[in-house]
Amino acid sequence: MPTVRPFRALRYSAEVVPDLGAVVAPPYDVISPDEHRRLLARDPRNVVRLDLPAFEPGDPDDDERYRRAARLLRSWRSDGTLRRDPRASFYPYEQSFDLAGEPLVRRGILARLTLEPFGPGSSVRPHERTMSGPKEDRYRLLRATDVNTSPVIGLYEDPSGAVAAWLDEVASSGQPCADVTDGDGVHHRLWAVAADAAPTGLAERIGAGAITIADGHHRYETALRYRDERRRGMPPPDTAGEPAPWDEILALLLEPVAGPVAVLATHRVARGLGDVWVRTLHAGLAELFDVHPVAAASELVRAFGPRSGADGGEGRFGLWTRDGGAILSARRAAFEPLLPPGGRALRRLDVTLLGVALDRLAGIDAAAVDGGARIAYTKDAAEATRWVDAAHEGADVAFLLDPTPAASIVAVAADGDVMPQKSTYVYPKALTGLVINPLE
Numbered sequence: 001m002p003t004v005r006p007f008r009a010l011r012y013s014a015e016v017v018p019d020l021g022a023v024v025a026p027p028y029d030v031i032s033p034d035e036h037r038r039l040l041a042r043d044p045r046n047v048v049r050l051d052l053p054a055f056e057p058g059d060p061d062d063d064e065r066y067r068r069a070a071r072l073l074r075s076w077r078s079d080g081t082l083r084r085d086p087r088a089s090f091y092p093y094e095q096s097f098d099l100a101g102e103p104l105v106r107r108g109i110l111a112r113l114t115l116e117p118f119g120p121g122s123s124v125r126p127h128e129r130t131m132s133g134p135k136e137d138r139y140r141l142l143r144a145t146d147v148n149t150s151p152v153i154g155l156y157e158d159p160s161g162a163v164a165a166w167l168d169e170v171a172s173s174g175q176p177c178a179d180v181t182d183g184d185g186v187h188h189r190l191w192a193v194a195a196d197a198a199p200t201g202l203a204e205r206i207g208a209g210a211i212t213i214a215d216g217h218h219r220y221e222t223a224l225r226y227r228d229e230r231r232r233g234m235p236p237p238d239t240a241g242e243p244a245p246w247d248e249i250l251a252l253l254l255e256p257v258a259g260p261v262a263v264l265a266t267h268r269v270a271r272g273l274g275d276v277w278v279r280t281l282h283a284g285l286a287e288l289f290d291v292h293p294v295a296a297a298s299e300l301v302r303a304f305g306p307r308s309g310a311d312g313g314e315g316r317f318g319l320w321t322r323d324g325g326a327i328l329s330a331r332r333a334a335f336e337p338l339l340p341p342g343g344r345a346l347r348r349l350d351v352t353l354l355g356v357a358l359d360r361l362a363g364i365d366a367a368a369v370d371g372g373a374r375i376a377y378t379k380d381a382a383e384a385t386r387w388v389d390a391a392h393e394g395a396d397v398a399f400l401l402d403p404t405p406a407a408s409i410v411a412v413a414a415d416g417d418v419m420p421q422k423s424t425y426v427y428p429k430a431l432t433g434l435v436i437n438p439l440e
Contacts, residue, residue: 002123002156002207003114003243004253006088006195009435010147011177013083017045021180024433027150028052029134029218045081047433051149053141066144073145084438089192090202091435092170093252096187097428099262100306106259106428107167110151110190110435111203113211113251114243115220115227123210124154125413129421130217138222148223148250148437151430152216155410156255158205164258166199178434186428190435206253212413214254214261214406215426223249250437252430261406264425265304265312267384268354268401269376270362271394277362278321278396284361285319288335289328294318297385300325304381304400311405312350318400320385343415345408350401351423362397377422 017023022043025031028051031039039048050073053065076082091110096103116124142148158164170191178190213220223246230246254261273281285291294300300318315330330353338356339347346352358364364374376395378384384398404424412419 001209002116002154002211004203004207004251005112005114005243005248006090006198006203007112007248007250007437008085008088009091009110009192010077010082010084010438011435012045012433013080016079016081017043019043020178020433021182023047024180024182024431025051026182027429027432030429045076047149047436050145050147050436051141051432063140063144066140069141070144070146073147082436085192087194087196089194090198092167092174092191092193093430093434094167094171094189095259095428095430096189097262098185099260099427104260104262106254106261107164107171108252108254108258109163109167109206110250110252110430111206112248112437113152113154113253114248115224117224118221120416123207124220125210125212125416126217126220126418127212127214127409127413128217128419128423130221131421134218135222135225138219139225142222142226143229146439148219148439150216150219150432151250151252151435151437152220153214153252153254153426153430154211155214155261155406156206156211156253157209158255158257160205161257162199163202163205163255166202167258180431182428182431184428188431188434206255210414211251211253212410214409214424215429220249245439248437248439250435256406262427263403263406263409264306264379264427265381265401265403266377266379266422266425267304267381268358268399268422269378269384269387269395270358270364270397270399271374271376273362273396278323281361281397282321282323285326285328288357288360289317289330292327292329294325294327297325297382297389300327300385300400301381303327304402312402313348313405313408314402315350315353316402317350317354318381318398320388320398320400321396322388322391325385342417343412345411345415346417346419349404349408349412349419349423351404351420354399354401355420358399379425 025048050069053069094107096105116122174191176189181187227246304318317328319326387395388398
């Protein structure tokens with residue numbers, strides 16, 4: 001069974017940093033270059049300097065930015081900017097947000113999760129493939145700083161509802177130690193509950209069944225690599241039978257009873273096809289889809305934007321090129337002989353169908369997608385169509401998707417399968433900088 005444990009977090013000191021909103025940031029992998037510059041300018045102590053250190057003129061090599069992050073971390077700990085909590089705690093975490101015009105509240109728990117290699121028999125399951133570039137970046141940062149700056153997100157099940165009831169109680173009666181609204185209007189609240197004040201059996205309830213990684217696969221696999229490196233050639237630390245710090249990772253653990261696990265679509269934009277391939281694509285659509293032409297990109301944005309309220313799994317797609325667009329409805333019988341091996345949950349996914357269509361109609365196979373040069377990604381349907389209209393970085397065709405249901409994430413992982421990269425976008429993201437997990 002998964003092992004979930006409290007920890008002593010590093011947190012910004014309210015006495016030294018009175019405006020928490022100035023120093024927190026989104027996770028590194030959703031920060032655009034423009035937003036990165038804004039975060040750097042917002043406050044010299046913004047956590048982006050630790051989580052996404054930038055190359056600077058005069059750096060002797062690319063590793064210098066990671067060493068600079070490590071020096072900065074030591075400095076902030078020394079001057080009191082970051083302070084470590086005195087007692088091991090669980091950290092209940094609440095996010096209030098709007099989705100498709102509906103106000104929602106999601107609650108979870110930040111804790112340490114003991115690392116397990118993925119594979120048969122593991123109680124920690126992946127659902128998505130990873131790419132080597134982001135993993136190398138996260139590894140070099142982790143090796144330099146020896147901290148988890150942001151959490152992976154894991155989905156667990158507690159049929160009793162006891163954990164959700166406790167989170168409701170904390171949110172209604174406890175005083176949060178952090179209260180901040182981010183740039184997207186998401187309201188974040190955090191509490192610190194000492195382990196000896198938490199309900200008996202809390203960790204055991206969370207870890208009673210398998211945990212599915214919903215977000216943060218690159219960080220999780222990096223942590224496994226770092227753990228194995230630390231284990232090699234050195235005696236285990238004296239931890240009184242508990243896991244060594246590098247045997248664990250910072251995790252935000254969510255359960256649907258405690259609030260919706262919202263998943264946004266990640267739209268695909270194919271690049272470098274050229275006019276001939278685009279015409280070939282249009283001509284071949286009828287092989288796999290029922291095609292319903294649309295007159296304007298705005299129609300697709302309404303149908304596939306954040307307020308559409310649609311769920312994935314129905315085989316519905318939006319297509320936009322500079323020659324026009326359409327709403328596509330997959331004819332599953334046509335797809336059946338072309339689908340990759342795997343369980344029913346994987347084979348029914350919209351992203352699986354789209355992967356087949358990209359290969360069949362545009363000559364973009366899985367290897368080309370993995371290479372990263374042929375496909376760009378965005379969660380904004382309007383942005384995807386604008387990229388095509390402007391031929392931004394060679395954009396030729398936008399494929400708009402409905403969101404993958406959270407239940408499909410768990411079902412695919414339970415079958416031992418993994419989705420293509422960028423199949424899911426769990427929303428809202430956990431803020432980086434609320435808690436940092438020192439591996440010590």
